[in-house]
Amino acid sequence: MTGVAHDETAYAPPSEVPEEELYHPKTFIGKYIWSQDAKVIAIQYSLTAIGIGIVALVLSGIMRLQLGFPDTFSFIDPSAYLQYVTMHGMIMVVYLLTALFLGGFGNYLIPLMCGARDMVFPYLNMLSYWVYLLAVLILVASFFVPGGTTGSGWTLYPPQSILQGTPGSNWGIILMLVSLAFFIIGFTMGGLNYIVTVLQARARGMTLMRLPLTVWGIFMATILALLAFPALFVSAIMMLLDHTLGTSFFMPAIMSMGEQLDYEGGSPVLFQHLFWFFGHPEVYIVALPAFGIVSDLISIHARKNIFGYRMMVWAIIAIGALSFVVWAHHMYVSGMNPLFGFFFATTTLIIAIPTALKVYNWVLTLWRGNIRLTVPMLFAIGFVFTFINGGLTGLFLGNVVVDVPLSDTYFVVAHFHMVMAVSPVLVIFGAIYHWYPKITGRMLNDTLGKFHFWATFLGTYAIYYPMHYLGFLGVPRRYYAMGNTDFIPESAQAVNASITIAALFVGVIQLVFFYNLIVSYFRGKASGGNPWEATTLEWQTPDTPPKHGNFGAELPIVYRWAYDYSVPGADLDYIPQNQPPKQTSQRDEDAQ
Amino acid sequence: MSTQVPGNPEDFPNDGLESLVADWASDQKTFKNVSWGKAMMWIFLLSDTFIFTSFLTGYMTVRMSTTVPWPNSSEVFALTIAGNHIPLLLIAIMTFILISSSGTMAMAVKFGYEKNRKVCGILMLITAAFGASFVGMQIFEWTKLIVEEGVRPWGNPMGAAQFGSTFFMITGFHGVHVSIGVIFLVIVAVKVLRGSIELGRPGFLTGRKGNYGMVETMGLYWHFVDLVWVFIFAFFYLW
Ligand code: HEM
Numbered sequence: 001m002t003g004v005a006h007d008e009t010a011y012a013p014p015s016e017v018p019e020e021e022l023y024h025p026k027t028f029i030g031k032y033i034w035s036q037d038a039k040v041i042a043i044q045y046s047l048t049a050i051g052i053g054i055v056a057l058v059l060s061g062i063m064r065l066q067l068g069f070p071d072t073f074s075f076i077d078p079s080a081y082l083q084y085v086t087m088h089g090m091i092m093v094v095y096l097l098t099a100l101f102l103g104g105f106g107n108y109l110i111p112l113m114c115g116a117r118d119m120v121f122p123y124l125n126m127l128s129y130w131v132y133l134l135a136v137l138i139l140v141a142s143f144f145v146p147g148g149t150t151g152s153g154w155t156l157y158p159p160q161s162i163l164q165g166t167p168g169s170n171w172g173i174i175l176m177l178v179s180l181a182f183f184i185i186g187f188t189m190g191g192l193n194y195i196v197t198v199l200q201a202r203a204r205g206m207t208l209m210r211l212p213l214t215v216w217g218i219f220m221a222t223i224l225a226l227l228a229f230p231a232l233f234v235s236a237i238m239m240l241l242d243h244t245l246g247t248s249f250f251m252p253a254i255m256s257m258g259e260q261l262d263y264e265g266g267s268p269v270l271f272q273h274l275f276w277f278f279g280h281p282e283v284y285i286v287a288l289p290a291f292g293i294v295s296d297l298i299s300i301h302a303r304k305n306i307f308g309y310r311m312m313v314w315a316i317i318a319i320g321a322l323s324f325v326v327w328a329h330h331m332y333v334s335g336m337n338p339l340f341g342f343f344f345a346t347t348t349l350i351i352a353i354p355t356a357l358k359v360y361n362w363v364l365t366l367w368r369g370n371i372r373l374t375v376p377m378l379f380a381i382g383f384v385f386t387f388i389n390g391g392l393t394g395l396f397l398g399n400v401v402v403d404v405p406l407s408d409t410y411f412v413v414a415h416f417h418m419v420m421a422v423s424p425v426l427v428i429f430g431a432i433y434h435w436y437p438k439i440t441g442r443m444l445n446d447t448l449g450k451f452h453f454w455a456t457f458l459g460t461y462a463i464y465y466p467m468h469y470l471g472f473l474g475v476p477r478r479y480y481a482m483g484n485t486d487f488i489p490e491s492a493q494a495v496n497a498s499i500t501i502a503a504l505f506v507g508v509i510q511l512v513f514f515y516n517l518i519v520s521y522f523r524g525k526a527s528g529g530n531p532w533e534a535t536t537l538e539w540q541t542p543d544t545p546p547k548h549g550n551f552g553a554e555l556p557i558v559y560r561w562a563y564d565y566s567v568p569g570a571d572l573d574y575i576p577q578n579q580p581p582k583q584t585s586q587r588d589e590d591a592q
Numbered sequence: 593m594s595t596q597v598p599g600n601p602e603d604f605p606n607d608g609l610e611s612l613v614a615d616w617a618s619d620q621k622t623f624k625n626v627s628w629g630k631a632m633m634w635i636f637l638l639s640d641t642f643i644f645t646s647f648l649t650g651y652m653t654v655r656m657s658t659t660v661p662w663p664n665s666s667e668v669f670a671l672t673i674a675g676n677h678i679p680l681l682l683i684a685i686m687t688f689i690l691i692s693s694s695g696t697m698a699m700a701v702k703f704g705y706e707k708n709r710k711v712c713g714i715l716m717l718i719t720a721a722f723g724a725s726f727v728g729m730q731i732f733e734w735t736k737l738i739v740e741e742g743v744r745p746w747g748n749p750m751g752a753a754q755f756g757s758t759f760f761m762i763t764g765f766h767g768v769h770v771s772i773g774v775i776f777l778v779i780v781a782v783k784v785l786r787g788s789i790e791l792g793r794p795g796f797l798t799g800r801k802g803n804y805g806m807v808e809t810m811g812l813y814w815h816f817v818d819l820v821w822v823f824i825f826a827f828f829y830l831w
């Protein structure tokens with residue numbers, strides 16, 4: 001190392017990627033509306049996703065009103081209830097979580113964390129948002145067409161989803177399918193950007209194994225999405241044809257309302273296979289970014305390097321790969337060959353291994369860390385709790401014999417809300433508290449944040465914990481009212497009422513969060529560039545919020561991984577990724 | 593974690609597994625000599641492969657699940673020319689044309705990299721013409737099926753209704769791919785012929801400069817569409 005040691009850039013290989021050609025608009029519209037800056041696109045995505053997410057939240061509140069206090073609200077009739085269930089589920093999973101994690105966090109963080117000026121195809125990236133917005137608008141339109149939205153459940157199973165008698169079987173389902181198709185097209189435009197940016201546009205010195213886990217999670221989730229959404233796209237097209245042209249892809253010969261229909265010879269189970277080939281990876285499309293983000297939150301706020309970084313990366317990859325071979329665990333009661341059930345139960349339990357490994361690593365990162373109980377850290381720890389909880393009930397449902405009686409009961413509702421609703425949402429909250437200072441230059445209010453955390457965390461437990469019990473009692477899912485189900489004791493109604501009160505409370509509490517977001521934007525404490533003393537590149541930008549192009553005149557050069565916290569002998573308890581090694585520290589490390 | 597240099601590309605081994613590992617372990621770019629556009633196209637095609645695979649899987653499933661016999665494809669897709677009944681004639685011609693267009697496309701890429709913009713542009717236009725004639729023949733085939741044979745998406749006189757539905761859906765989806773390809777081929781060809789690439793003129797939509805890599809990216813897409821056709825051909829006409 002003699003001779004070159006004085007020139008610190010010699011620790012990184014020469015530049016291979018040419019400077020990106022950026023298009024700097026002058027007008028307000030060019031900067032903030034038709035923007036090609038990934039950061040602005042990220043905000044557009046996030047605001048749209050949160051906006052439509054609020055609709056889904058309100059729908060869940062209305063459903064809870066009906067379940068908690070049946071016969072009290074005349075405007076909720078059985079078909080309206082089914083429509084609310086459907087739209088709630090679909091919006092939450094696809095239009096909120098997928099869009100927010102990938103379109104929102106992906107766009108904001110990938111270029112910054114990789115040390116790139118922008119996404120590699122800014123124009124395509126811009127289109128991606130506008131197509132997504134179009135998809136959302138079509139979805140919203142379906143509330144206003146004659147017959148209203150579809151009420152077939154978010155799984156849209158045919159035959160019932162397109163037969164008379166299901167709410168919204170005329171226009172609702174058509175708009176739903178068209179909207180999904182547009183969502184997928186828009187997402188593909190963005191997804192190509194995220195992948196190519198991670199693979200081909202990193203900063204000097206930024207190897208894949210120096211990337212923060214946030215990027216790894218989003219990256220892998222994007223790959224899953226690009227390979228899983230095609231199945232949904234195809235099934236949407238086939239169902240549209242069944243509905244509009246009268247083809248029989250999914251429709252067997254069938255009697256409806258006393259009439260023999262013109263369908264013949266199609267396969268409803270084919271739809272289920274295609275849907276879940278998308279549907280199961282979708283769970284991980286939502287979970288992997290959450291895993292990645294939470295790893296970074298825990299490491300940063302515990303001032304400790306993440307435990308087993310390489311293991312974490314490989315676990316993400318393994319989970320991603322395995323998630324394509326477990327889909328039929330959603331179809332144990334669809335009349336499959338029992339041997340299939342055996343195969344899919346086995347793969348399902350295998351996927352628990354890398355997942356559990358990640359949980360252990362989070363806990364071991366916390367172990368003897370210098371934990372700062374900031375609001376993002378609270379949410380991260382809350383996530384670990386709810387995720388373990390949901391993961392354990394997943395082991396129940398993964399086994400065929402246990403799943404058969406529990407299938408379509410509230411146990412399932414409790415399970416998936418714990419694992420893929422509450423957990424990712426907690427991470428989203430944590431991530432917003434964490435990166436808000438970078439996005440706006442101001443801190444969110446701490447007291448309000450802590451209140452928000454405790455109310456949400458405890459509130460969601462009050463909502464979902466009792467649901468496991470309801471499931472054991474046999475309370476069925478997607479039911480408007482109990483009717484003559486004698487095996488369910490009267491007391492179940494009391495539980496339902498208490499769940500509803502908790503749900504309404506949690507829903508209303510979110511106003512505190514929105515209040516905090518808005519007021520802090522104007523009055524929040526100035527944050528400076530790196531309030532959490534983090535190592536990753538997004539905190540080292542010359543401006544906060546970062547300008548278009550992210551890094552000022554010179555792109556950063558990366559000399560180390562993302563987790564140099566509390567390094568013995570270092571001046572501070574964190575070393576930014578782009579801090580050049582001092583000559584002495586180089587010798588020190590060699591000696592160690 | 594150590595702060596060592598992640599390796600200079602010049603020190604990398606040039607062949608085999610080792611260089612693969614070295615590329616994935618390096619900084620900046622994972623695929624060293626691959627442009628952004630080309631990487632994007634490869635990934636897009638991978639995703640598109642899943643779309644066509646889903647379509648074909650759906651086709652195979654309904655073909656097996658339907659209770660009515662499947663029409664005999666070599667009968668249905670036969671042309672009668674001068675009194676002779678020739679099975680699969682039209683499809684043979686269509687396939688031949690599409691495969692030839694892959695050849696002209698490959699040549700266009702070569703001349704593009706040699707900066708021979710006239711030949712490159714003309715070859716791309718020829719490719720586009722092949723593609724357009726393919727679509728034209730497909731329209732002819734569809735018209736014949738619909739008008740003469742009475743095949744409809746919801747049923748047909750020869751047998752299982754799914755025959756028409758899968759056929760129109762899958763060849764239609766492929767035809768849309770070809771048509772989009774033709775449009776973009778013409779656009780890129782015009783760009784090349786006008787010399788926009790040499791002059792570094794910004795693109796109409798994106799406002800960014802082009803390069804001859806675009807021709808290759810376009811070519812990747814085109815070869816893919818051909819390859820998919822081979823599968824559709826095998827599954828629909830030969831099974
Ligand atoms: C306070 C927040 C929430 C409440 C109170 C809530 C409540 C409910 C209720 C009452 C149902 C209908 C159960 C039934 O009748 O079968 C439901 C279904 C569902 N929820 Fe939530 N939910 C919340 C948040 C979320 C989130 C964040 C997600 C995101 C993944 C989500 C995903 C779903 C899905 C996929 C369904 C199934 C829809 C269907 O059966 O078609 N929920 N939720």
Ligand SMILES: [Cu+2]
Pocket residue numbers: 279280283326327329330
């Ligand atoms: Cu699953």
